[in-house]
Amino acid sequence: MTAEPHIRIFDTTMRDGEQSPGASMTMREKLDLAELLCEMGVDVIEAGFPAASTGDFDCVRRIAEQTAKSDTIVCGLSRSTPQDIDRCGEAVRASGNPRIHTFIATSPIHMEQKLKMGENAVLEAIGRSVSQARNLVGDVEWSAEDATRSDFEFLCRAVDVAISAGARTINLPDTVGYAHPEEYGAMFRKIRETVPDADKVIWSAHCHNDLGLAVANSLAAVQNGAGQIECAINGLGERAGNAALEEIVMALRVRRDALKCETKIDTTKLARASKMVSQITGFPVQYNKAIVGKNAFAHESGIHQDGMLKNAQTYEIMNPEDVGVSKTSLVMGKHSGRHAFRDKLKALGYELQDEALNDAFKRFKDLADRKKHVFDDDIMALVDEQLSRGDERISFKRLRVVAGSEGPQTAEIDLEVDGETKWTTARGNGPVDAVFNAIREIVPHTAVLELYQVSAVTQGTDAQAEVSVRLAEDGIVSTGRSADPDTLVASAKAYLHALNKLEIRRQKRIAA
Ligand SMILES: CC(=O)SCCNC(=O)CCNC(=O)[C@H](O)C(C)(C)COP(=O)(O)OP(=O)(O)OC[C@H]1O[C@@H](n2cnc3c(N)ncnc32)[C@H](O)[C@@H]1OP(=O)(O)O
Numbered sequence: 001m002t003a004e005p006h007i008r009i010f011d012t013t014m015r016d017g018e019q020s021p022g023a024s025m026t027m028r029e030k031l032d033l034a035e036l037l038c039e040m041g042v043d044v045i046e047a048g049f050p051a052a053s054t055g056d057f058d059c060v061r062r063i064a065e066q067t068a069k070s071d072t073i074v075c076g077l078s079r080s081t082p083q084d085i086d087r088c089g090e091a092v093r094a095s096g097n098p099r100i101h102t103f104i105a106t107s108p109i110h111m112e113q114k115l116k117m118g119e120n121a122v123l124e125a126i127g128r129s130v131s132q133a134r135n136l137v138g139d140v141e142w143s144a145e146d147a148t149r150s151d152f153e154f155l156c157r158a159v160d161v162a163i164s165a166g167a168r169t170i171n172l173p174d175t176v177g178y179a180h181p182e183e184y185g186a187m188f189r190k191i192r193e194t195v196p197d198a199d200k201v202i203w204s205a206h207c208h209n210d211l212g213l214a215v216a217n218s219l220a221a222v223q224n225g226a227g228q229i230e231c232a233i234n235g236l237g238e239r240a241g242n243a244a245l246e247e248i249v250m251a252l253r254v255r256r257d258a259l260k261c262e263t264k265i266d267t268t269k270l271a272r273a274s275k276m277v278s279q280i281t282g283f284p285v286q287y288n289k290a291i292v293g294k295n296a297f298a299h300e301s302g303i304h305q306d307g308m309l310k311n312a313q314t315y316e317i318m319n320p321e322d323v324g325v326s327k328t329s330l331v332m333g334k335h336s337g338r339h340a341f342r343d344k345l346k347a348l349g350y351e352l353q354d355e356a357l358n359d360a361f362k363r364f365k366d367l368a369d370r371k372k373h374v375f376d377d378d379i380m381a382l383v384d385e386q387l388s389r390g391d392e393r394i395s396f397k398r399l400r401v402v403a404g405s406e407g408p409q410t411a412e413i414d415l416e417v418d419g420e421t422k423w424t425t426a427r428g429n430g431p432v433d434a435v436f437n438a439i440r441e442i443v444p445h446t447a448v449l450e451l452y453q454v455s456a457v458t459q460g461t462d463a464q465a466e467v468s469v470r471l472a473e474d475g476i477v478s479t480g481r482s483a484d485p486d487t488l489v490a491s492a493k494a495y496l497h498a499l500n501k502l503e504i505r506r507q508k509r510i511a512a
Pocket residue numbers: 016019049051052053078079080081103104105114115116145175238
């Protein structure tokens with residue numbers, strides 16, 4: 001059975017999506033989202049459940065008004081009761097393309113336990129509700145709630161009644177996310193072969209993600225003749241959510257070769273829509289979420305980064321720009337390699353030659369081992385520090401500090417001075433003072449500490465500390481800087497940096 005070439009995208013973020021506990025949206029938020037969905041080219045916006053509350057009714061009505069001049073269909077959901085349907089008709093009336101979406105459950109458990117209705121009463125309700133809706137609007141969608149757990153013979157009879165009463169779209173929801181793809185696809189194929197006038201309606205899939213199969217099931221329905229998919233941005237929806245709109249749209253686009261159909265969605269707006277829904281609901285998007293997750297176009301491992309730099313198609317099946325993400329990011333971390341590191345340095349404006357590059361790369365790896373996120377600023381601080389160091393007389397080897405409320409604060413330090421390793425220990429009024437006293441013991445000098453300043457290079461408790469030190473001696477002022485995740489190590493190195501520079505300036509003065 002062939003798929004339809006154009007699959008209609010029915011967005012239910014504001015109806016089923018809003019049914020997620022904690023996902024309620026205000027009128028303003030819904031109007032903004034509706035505007036974006038409209039711009040994006042969504043075919044149907046299910047704007048709410050008008051009978052649920054005055055607020056929901058008003059939202060559906062305002063969205064219908066706001067989008068009246070567009071091609072977008074605006075629909076509301078309603079039970080099969082006359083009051084719900086009237087209310088829904090009133091709410092969508094202002095739309096240029098109003099739709100009433102009415103439903104009733106057809107599975108034995110729902111009919112017996114929830115509705116307390118027999119099969120005949122349900123069939124009667126379907127005929128009556130669809131006819132009533134058709135008297136209000138030309139476009140009526142009917143859904144068989146819990147279709148996938150319904151008796152197939154009865155489901156066919158129910159669908160037949162809905163089509164005869166004037167439904168234009170028949171939706172077969174997997175309400176509880178129970179079906180698997182082959183089963184769900186077969187249901188569409190069989191029902192389309194069985195029900196009279198099956199070719200006169202649009203078949204719709206509405207899948208829930210309780211088993212993580214919502215997108216796969218929706219695609220299986222498409223391959224078996226469904227022409228509409230009901231889905232929600234970020235997969236928002238009851239319990240584990242609905243099929244994610246962005247995943248459906250990109251699967252159809254990227255695998256058009258196999259699935260033979262597409263949507264008319266402007267995919268470059270997907271990332272923006274995802275962000276908007278996440279901000280409105282306060283539900284974060286999981287980092288590894290397909291299409292719109294923070295890591296969907298990010299690569300940290302060296303082998304992948306090297307491949308990406310040579311040809312992006314080695315590790316990406318779609319362009320980030322196509323979904324509205326500005327570019328792929330090569331995230332620098334402990335799994336990164338030299339190719340990506342060199343590329344990052346170049347982007348940051350540094351051209352290091354082989355030895356300097358190797359040295360910087362080694363220091364970067366050491367840092368990445370100690371720090372969860374290595375930001376651009378961290379890398380710049382690391383290279384700046386390296387560049388500002390020439391042939392230094394005194395270099396840092398090792399530091400151990402005893403600090404805390406008990407005291408005495410003590411620093412034990414190893415330095416290399418003129419090629420010879422020297423060790424000492426000293427106390428101080430606090431750990432930083434102890435470190436500087438230890439340095440003074442190994443390298444006696446009369447320079448005065450004029451400034452000592454610490455700032456965090458990036459955020460987080462594991463951020464690198466950047467320390468600046470200013471020393472002054474006989475009119476010579478020298479500043480040193482260093483960055484390290486350990487503030488005391490950064491302090492020692494910054495002090496030594498300033499001291500080395502002071503030494504060079506002293507010698508220059510003597511030579512002059
Ligand atoms: C699978 C889905 O997503 S279905 C949509 C679910 N969405 C919502 O429920 C959100 C909006 N709902 C609401 O605001 C409220 O439930 C309302 C306004 C619709 C109804 O509220 P209440 O009248 O207080 O009823 P309540 O919600 O407690 O119970 C639902 C009633 O509707 C009946 N019902 C459920 N589905 C249908 C249906 N499709 N057609 C007719 N009646 C139905 C139930 O059997 C129950 O009837 P009872 O009161 O005779 O036992």
